[in-house]
Amino acid sequence: MKGESKPNWVTCSRKLMEINGLRISNRGKQINPTSDLLWYEFKQPCPICGHDDWCVYCPETNTVRCERVINDYGRPYHKLEGEVTTNLPEPKKTYDVKTASDKQLDVVYRIVLQELGLAERTKQDLLRRGLTEEAIAAKQYASVIPDTALIQWDDVFERAGYDKDSNIWRGVPGFSKVKMNGEWRVKFCWSAIKGMIEKHDGPFEALLVPYRNERQEIIGLQIRDLDHPKEDGSKYRWVSTAGQVAGSTVANRLNVNVSVYSPMINDIKGGKHLVSDSAWLTEGGLKGDIITEKVLERYFQGDDTLLKNGFVSLAIAGTGSYKLFLEMLKRMQVKSVIVAFDVDIEKEQVRNSLNALVKLLKEEGYTVKKATWNIENGKGLDDLLNNGYLPEIVEI
Numbered sequence: 001m002k003g004e005s006k007p008n009w010v011t012c013s014r015k016l017m018e019i020n021g022l023r024i025s026n027r028g029k030q031i032n033p034t035s036d037l038l039w040y041e042f043k044q045p046c047p048i049c050g051h052d053d054w055c056v057y058c059p060e061t062n063t064v065r066c067e068r069v070i071n072d073y074g075r076p077y078h079k080l081e082g083e084v085t086t087n088l089p090e091p092k093k094t095y096d097v098k099t100a101s102d103k104q105l106d107v108v109y110r111i112v113l114q115e116l117g118l119a120e121r122t123k124q125d126l127l128r129r130g131l132t133e134e135a136i137a138a139k140q141y142a143s144v145i146p147d148t149a150l151i152q153w154d155d156v157f158e159r160a161g162y163d164k165d166s167n168i169w170r171g172v173p174g175f176s177k178v179k180m181n182g183e184w185r186v187k188f189c190w191s192a193i194k195g196m197i198e199k200h201d202g203p204f205e206a207l208l209v210p211y212r213n214e215r216q217e218i219i220g221l222q223i224r225d226l227d228h229p230k231e232d233g234s235k236y237r238w239v240s241t242a243g244q245v246a247g248s249t250v251a252n253r254l255n256v257n258v259s260v261y262s263p264m265i266n267d268i269k270g271g272k273h274l275v276s277d278s279a280w281l282t283e284g285g286l287k288g289d290i291i292t293e294k295v296l297e298r299y300f301q302g303d304d305t306l307l308k309n310g311f312v313s314l315a316i317a318g319t320g321s322y323k324l325f326l327e328m329l330k331r332m333q334v335k336s337v338i339v340a341f342d343v344d345i346e347k348e349q350v351r352n353s354l355n356a357l358v359k360l361l362k363e364e365g366y367t368v369k370k371a372t373w374n375i376e377n378g379k380g381l382d383d384l385l386n387n388g389y390l391p392e393i394v395e396i
């Protein structure tokens with residue numbers, strides 16, 4: 001055995017290092033989502049095929065994955081002579097794991113939200129916005145607090161019936177691996193928590209809002225620091241670990257929150273695909289949830305003027321992603337929509353997105369209506385309904 005403590009790698013330049021006499025990139029990537037091994041591109045001819053590109057090397061197993069020459073078993077792996085390298089430099093970057101299926105996201109996010117629970121201030125905030133205790137519980141809002149950083153997620157999943165080797169968290173945005181005291185640990189929202197610890201002197205609370213698909217599976221989470229909006233003034237951002245070790249991305253998904261009256265969630269869940277003739281369209285998952293609750297609350301109080309316009313709301317996270325509505329509307333066989341965005345739209349970009357959305361919906365043959373109201377009675381439709389007012393609904 002060679003001396004364990006002396007590194008057998010040398011950094012040659014910013015992008016290049018030498019390990020076991022091979023010149024490779026210093027950016028490792030995972031090529032198998034179920035394995036932590038990192039593979040590095042050659043910055044020299046491949047020792048197996050002699051070509052300059054494509055083939056990769058794994059120092060931890062001293063193996064080449066050659067894209068041109070297969071081994072005796074028909075596989076691309078070639079183990080080299082000599083020792084493996086265990087004391088590697090910190091990887092510069094790993095590529096994301098493929099994002100998990102909706103079904104797996106739902107399983108993992110439900111476990112996560114249950115484990116996190118709801119901190120008091122976050123709960124008071126939701127009650128103030130007009131949600132009932134029952135709705136808050138059914139929608140499974142949760143809080144991220146400083147202690148969230150200490151959770152041992154492997155143990156949490158094990159208690160829920162998924163052993164460590166199942167790696168059930170893999171491909172679920174928000175999860176990543178972080179090296180602590182020489183050991184890789186599974187963490188949730190790690191960089192967000194670190195960011196909030198830096199910003200806040202004392203304790204903090206952040207709200208997690210689940211986004212549900214047309215089967216009421218939780219497929220994404222948005223997070224809002226209760227005290228600090230982002231620099232551009234927006235309050236929410238996606239829980240994502242794109243570009244982090246064993247992380248995954250929320251991009252390229254149908255990130256629309258399909259919101260139904262909270263007691264219905266568990267009736268629909270279990271594979272039933274929601275369809276509806278009409279739907280409310282808005283921006284912000286929580287806003288969508290509140291609108292749906294209020295529509296049904298009013299109905300049970302004997303007023304069906306809102307319910308006539310639809311019992312379900314679809315919410316995108318930002319007006320820029322308005323095209324996502326189209327795919328969800330098709331899936332849910334919607335024919336008529338009520339556009340209900342905030343009335344104080346000042347940003348030209350947002351106005352343009354809305355105009356483009358209305359145009360697109362009309363071109364696609366939807367009946368398009370718009371909810372309008374006096375801003376003094378509420379900024380968003382959620383506030384308006386919570387304040388006891390009704391919008392005016394006009395066809396456009």
Ligand SMILES: [Zn+2]
Nearest residue numbers: 046049055066
């Ligand atoms: Zn090769």
